[in-house]
Amino acid sequence: xxxxxxxxxxxxIVHLADQSPNxxxxxxxxxxxxxPQAYLSKVLQSLRQSNVVHSQRxxxxxxxxxxxxxxxxxxEVVNAVDPICRIKTCPLGLKxxxxxxxxxxxxxxxxxxxxxxxxxxxTLAEILSSSTSxxxxxxxPHERLTPLQALPxxxxxx
Amino acid sequence: xxxxxxxxxxxxIVHLADQSPNxxxxxxxxxxxxxPQAYLSKVLQSLRQSNVVHSQRxxxxxxxxxxxxxxxxxxEVVNAVDPICRIKTCPLGLKxxxxxxxxxxxxxxxxxxxxxxxxxxxTLAEILSSSTSxxxxxxxPHERLTPLQALPxxxxxx
DNA sequence: GCAATAATAGACATCAATGTCCAATTATCG
DNA sequence: CGATAATTGGACATTGATGTCTATTATTGC
Numbered sequence: 001x002x003x004x005x006x007x008x009x010x011x012x013i014v015h016l017a018d019q020s021p022n023x024x025x026x027x028x029x030x031x032x033x034x035x036p037q038a039y040l041s042k043v044l045q046s047l048r049q050s051n052v053v054h055s056q057r058x059x060x061x062x063x064x065x066x067x068x069x070x071x072x073x074x075x076e077v078v079n080a081v082d083p084i085c086r087i088k089t090c091p092l093g094l095k096x097x098x099x100x101x102x103x104x105x106x107x108x109x110x111x112x113x114x115x116x117x118x119x120x121x122x123t124l125a126e127i128l129s130s131s132t133s134x135x136x137x138x139x140x141p142h143e144r145l146t147p148l149q150a151l152p153x154x155x156x157x158x
Numbered sequence: 159x160x161x162x163x164x165x166x167x168x169x170x171i172v173h174l175a176d177q178s179p180n181x182x183x184x185x186x187x188x189x190x191x192x193x194p195q196a197y198l199s200k201v202l203q204s205l206r207q208s209n210v211v212h213s214q215r216x217x218x219x220x221x222x223x224x225x226x227x228x229x230x231x232x233x234e235v236v237n238a239v240d241p242i243c244r245i246k247t248c249p250l251g252l253k254x255x256x257x258x259x260x261x262x263x264x265x266x267x268x269x270x271x272x273x274x275x276x277x278x279x280x281t282l283a284e285i286l287s288s289s290t291s292x293x294x295x296x297x298x299p300h301e302r303l304t305p306l307q308a309l310p311x312x313x314x315x316x
Numbered sequence: 317g318c319a320a321t322a323a324t325a326g327a328c329a330t331c332a333a334t335g336t337c338c339a340a341t342t343a344t345c346g
Numbered sequence: 347c348g349a350t351a352a353t354t355g356g357a358c359a360t361t362g363a364t365g366t367c368t369a370t371t372a373t374t375g376c
Contacts, residue, residue, distance in 0.1 A: 058373025
């Protein structure tokens with residue numbers, strides 16, 4: 001029910017959060033997340049246009065998160081690439097309904113609202129620290145170049 | 159996030175439930191639900207193949223529900239045309255994960271599960287009797303040929 | 317300035333979802 | 347049987363999602 005694009009965007013963001021605040025190249029992300037590189041670059045552009053990630057060209061450049069993993073939630077990512085479109089008015093265009101959805105569309109929109117809320121309430125930091133038997137995106141927990149709390153946020157050069 | 163096909167299928171089923179146990183022609187459903195008739199006939203075929211509706215050719219024929227509105231839930235309809243596909247194994251194909259989803263995919267699947275449950279717990283009868291200010295699919299509550307409890311279920315000729 | 321690195325942009329290809337059309341089939345009625 | 351009503355099936359068109367490829371632009375280090 002979630003699009004391939006959403007799946008890819010979330011994988012990329014999880015990887016970036018895992019590496020945060022360091023940047024990753026598209027190639028690195030593609031390999032780590034098993035997303036086709038050329039397509040990933042499109043997805044990352046959507047994320048950049050929505051100001052979820054920042055990009056830097058040239059040597060040492062790459063993609064990095066704009067926010068801290070603690071302050072970025074899943075909904076922001078999803079909405080950047082494939083927005084959850086709530087039902088606001090009657091899809092049949094019935095005048096009598098307008099913003100008063102009929103029971104069917106009320107149910108559908110309730111489901112959308114639940115999903116929206118669940119995503120809005122989940123930060124990337126939670127995903128990373130969540131203790132299940134599987135580590136996000138890879139078989140083994142792994143070393144990081146810079147531990148999460150070790151570095152201050154690098155100021156972004158414009 | 160729900161496909162157009164799901165929306166159309168649900169509209170059709172709501173209309174059929176509203177008319178149940180009488181059959182409706184594809185044309186009648188199309189007009190009542192504002193779904194393109196030619197496409198609707200495809201959607202209805204999916205529903206027939208999944209044994210959600212029954213069809214009868216010729217004069218007096220049409221489409222009718224296989225079950226009573228009380229016994230048909232939204233999930234059966236959705237799964238007939240565009241199944242909610244739960245995440246059962248790691249989408250990256252990581253051996254180490256298998257059925258143990260990582261936190262990201264755990265979250266995604268949780269959202270799917272919530273939606274699935276919400277749909278499974280909602281019957282068509284509830285949709286019809288649900289009291290909101292808007293009546294399902296039409297501007298006004300309307301007369302029915304046969305009130306819901308007035309007739310026994312018509313046996314289906316095979 | 318030059319070479320290497322990396323994102324960006326746009327053209328193009330492929331495939332599935334959506335939508336349309338029409339001929340064939342089945343059923344009912346008189 | 348013949349006429350009419352209705353679904354069924356298949357071919358086709360259109361569009362958007364997904365995916366690929368290549369040339370261009372920006373940045374860094376030497």
